[in-house]
Amino acid sequence: ELKVEQNPLFLSMQEGKNYTIYCNYSTTSDRLYWYRQDPGKSLESLFVLLSNGAVKQEGRLMASLDTKARLSTLHITAAVHDLSATYFCAVRLSGGSNYKLTFGKGTLLTVNP
Amino acid sequence: ETGVTQSPTHLIKTRGQQVTLRCSSQSGHNTVSWYQQALGQGPQFIFQYYREEENGRGNFPPRFSGLQFPNYSSELNVNALELDDSARYLCASSQGEDYEQYFGPGTRLTVT
Numbered sequence: 001e002l003k004v005e006q007n008p009l010f011l012s013m014q015e016g017k018n019y020t021i022y023c024n025y026s027t028t029s030d031r032l033y034w035y036r037q038d039p040g041k042s043l044e045s046l047f048v049l050l051s052n053g054a055v056k057q058e059g060r061l062m063a064s065l066d067t068k069a070r071l072s073t074l075h076i077t078a079a080v081h082d083l084s085a086t087y088f089c090a091v092r093l094s095g096g097s098n099y100k101l102t103f104g105k106g107t108l109l110t111v112n113p
Numbered sequence: 114e115t116g117v118t119q120s121p122t123h124l125i126k127t128r129g130q131q132v133t134l135r136c137s138s139q140s141g142h143n144t145v146s147w148y149q150q151a152l153g154q155g156p157q158f159i160f161q162y163y164r165e166e167e168n169g170r171g172n173f174p175p176r177f178s179g180l181q182f183p184n185y186s187s188e189l190n191v192n193a194l195e196l197d198d199s200a201r202y203l204c205a206s207s208q209g210e211d212y213e214q215y216f217g218p219g220t221r222l223t224v225t
Binding site for chain 2: 004033035040041042043045048088090099100101102103104105106
């Protein structure tokens with residue numbers, strides 16, 4: 001059974017600082033997603049990572065994927081208050097016809113002035 | 114282009130009752146997946162429908178059932194509600210099994 005672990009689960013940081021959220025998964029996957037969720041809202045897709053070494057950047061967020069280590073990172077550069085939200089990684093198993101996503105527990109990010 | 118919509122937004126039910134949640138997929142999407150998100154947790158996969166057939170199921174009991182209609186909209190039915198069924202239920206649609214899923218706003222279900 002695929003397990004997805006995120007850490008930290010809670011992250012409080014100051015504006016302007018950098019930090020990284022980690023996502024480890026237990027079995028081979030062919031696709032990894034990062035989502036953002038604001039309180040009471042749905043999931044907003046941030047990045048889709050398809051291959052080993054993939055790196056994607058959007059604004060102050062950068063995601064990378066190491067399929068050999070089964071690890072993805074979401075790096076936050078010079079955080080601003082608007083980035084406060086919960087961030088989830090989600091992994092899709094390789095093969096088969098069931099394309100379900102398995103999510104981590106999420107990282108609650110609070111950016112303080 | 115209309116995104117994924119869900120109804121109702123929020124509802125309150127009593128233990129033992131039955132509930133039906135609805136999802137309209139994004140235009141051009143033929144696949145719908147349902148997820149349960151308990152408070153403070155990541156979403157958990159319930160099942161997926163592809164062209165009106167169930168295409169995979171997570172670890173949920175049979176009292177969770179679903180339907181997909183010819184227009185690819187979908188329903189999630191939960192019988193014999195339990196307190197632990199209180200959660201946000203998200204549906205996600207995609208162009209096919211192998212495509213990115215787009216999530217709707219969710220339905221918040223409270224079971225008392």
